[in-house]
Amino acid sequence: MTMKLFRGARIYTPLATGNRVMSWEKGAILARNGFIEKVGPEEEVLRDLEPAMVEQEVNFGGRCVVPGFVDPHTHMCFSELREQEFALRLSGVSYMEILASGGGILSSVRSLRAASDEKILERTKKNALTALSHGTTTVEIKSGYGLDTASETRMLRLIERAGREIPTTVIPTFMGAHAIPSEFSGDPEGYVDLLVREMIPAVSAECDPPFCDVFCEEGVFTVPQSRRILEAARKHGMKLKIHADEVVDTGGAALAAELGAVSAEHLLAARGENLAKMASEGVIAVLLPATAFSLRKPYADARKMLELGLTVALATDCNPGSSFTQSMPFVFSLAVMNMGMTVEEALAGCTLNAAKAIESDHFCGSLEKNKMADFVVLDGETPAIMAYNSGVSPVLSVYKRGECAAQRLDDWRFCR
Ligand SMILES: [Zn+2]
Structure with a gap:
């Protein structure tokens, strides 16, 4: 002993x-x-x-x-940084203009598809080890820069392998519904069909990820499309997460409550009545203040959510575009300085509530x-x-x- x-x-x-x-x-x-x-x-x-x-x-x-901090929402498995794009954003170029010129998520998809396993693995481990040096001992990592069956499966395998090769506990999430890939531009329903008929059954059989996440947002996946994807994932044994109402209130928070999702993320634009539905269904609110910081946007209304009785978790959203940080202490500081959270609420948000958002609170948090x-x-x-x-x-x-x-x-x- x-x-x-x-x-x-x-x-x-x-x-x-x-x-x-x-x-x-x-x-x-x-x-x-x-x-x-x-x-x-x-x-x-x-x-x-x-x-x-x-x-x-x-x-x-x-x-x-x-x-140990629990980071319940990251996209830290990728191949290339997008620092030039960040500099462009600082000079006033809008994200939509960047997207139109081939930047944004789709540039991360291109670079990931072209990269070797070793390169992706090295970047993922580097991100997770940087997070570890800032106190993160458990991290969730989403796929979603592959956007075809082979590349999404490859990402999930590499995420799991990263978890085996470093001390951190790594929880993988399947996020094939992160964006519409360029092969399906103009045909989002075609991509939803691919997700439901081919990709979800394949990743479930080969990688068995515990969670499925969908980017439910104007211009990405609609509420009906998100519902269809998430119901298919649930049939294959995955628990559900939703990037909901980040920019526009499309009803993503209400969908999270309707489907009994484990968590809904972002929620900057979510209506009070839908947040109340989340509270009564026990859906955890995962707030991402480093994204608001990096995009120079307002912060989510954490006080209102806490008053509604929601369990509020905090995460880095670490990704090469809208929030490149691995630091939960930085997220903590944004929460107490800019979101009106108390030290106790922010600490619970970075630890126990974050563990609940990835159903890991029985062993950490x-x-x-x-x-x-x-x-x-x-x-x-x-x-x-x-x-x-x-x-x-x-x-x-x-x-x-x-x-x-x-x-x-x-x-x-x-x-x-
Ligand atoms: Zn995200």
Whole structure:
């Protein structure tokens, strides 16, 4: 039996019951074989503990410890960045103009289809490891830059392989309905047919992804098309997610409630009555403030959603176009600075609620007995350090299943 004791920690964690964040000034975590055996005030954790049973002891010297971050919405499996396109957007060129000149999602589709497995895998792992160094120990990664059966299957295989080759827990989502590929421009129904008749059965048989996501938005997939795709995915055993009402209120939030989706994402334009339907069906709202930041758009109305009783999760939306960040601390800081969320709400949004959005809260998202010993040591006393020390990574070390998975070793060396 391998027990590890982590002490001297100011622990902040949401709890599965009670809808609150618990904190202990002088807390400790006891981990056995990578899972939490005991967590709480140090004297309680130490009580009846045989020193001989502890193989390793680490003292965090009063630093803040929070659960490993869970990023429940990313598109970090891709081949090429689109930095030139970002520069164009900053100079005032609109996304629609960029799309018309061959940029946007479809340029990521072209580059992914042309790239080798090794190149895509390397980029995906690099993104996930950057996320890990910013405290993300569980990440969801969507397909959706393949948009044909072979390329989508290949993406899902590479996403799974990335998860096997790095310490992070990776949850794959099938998102063949991310955009209409150029082969089907002018024939969206033809692409929906392909998704329903060929792609969903094939990816389900070959990769068995737990989730299917659809970009339900004006100019992408309509509500009836999204419903058809999601119903087919459900028949093949996938749970449902929807990119809903990001730009225009087309009724995506209502569709998420109607279909009993696990989550609906973005929701900037969603109507109050549809958000209320989501709340009563237990659909989780996944908000993506880094996308609003990167697109210079207003933020989703998190306060209204919380008042309606919605469970609010936060995610990076990491992708090469509208939000290129792997940092959950950055997302946390946007949530508390620009969305009116409290420190406790934002912490729950980055951890337990995010785990619920990918149905992983039975093993991660909070520091509680029998969950994975996944946690982050911050260079501060409270989670607020993530917003207070703005623009600077507060993460000192990251533990995955009780093992140090990433650690900041050196400070800068100044040249004079
Ligand atoms: Zn997205």
